[in-house]
Amino acid sequence: MATRSDVRKIALSFPETKEQEGHFAFEVLNGKKYKGFAWVWMERVHPKKPRVPCPGVLAVRVASLDAKEILLMADGDKFFTEPHYDGFPAVLVRLKAIGRIELRKLLADAWATQAPKSLLAASKMRGGSKAR
Secondary structure, three states: OOOHHHHHHHHOOOOOEEEOOOOOEEEEEEOOEEEEEEEEEEEOOOOOOOOEEEEEEEEEEOOOHHHHHHHHHHOOOOEEOOHHHOOOOEEEEEHHHOOHHHHHHHHHHHHHHHOOHHHHHHHHHOOOHHHO
16 A cells, blocks of 8 residues: 555655645656646546545556556556546556555656656666666
């Protein structure tokens, strides 16, 4: 079982990463902008009311819609989606259902989808294949 503390520790271990102030969301610097790779799921609890953070679920970028489908088919207890994410390369992850090792790989891959090529290359040269 992973915790929000595990997410924060892992995400912030990647180069050029920061936590968005006031939100449980993580971004990597790409050029002059930060690009998000993991964030708390904002759930629509009541129709026509604003979404609210669901602290037990993390939205995580994936490399492609195919990668998303593979995760969704692999383990429906861990990974799911909702109509808001249709056509968008991200999955929703239940933190209580995922272990720290698998979470690290998932976050490293998410970070790699948003990191600039130069940062990926530098990370690989330091021995960290895609920030793993």
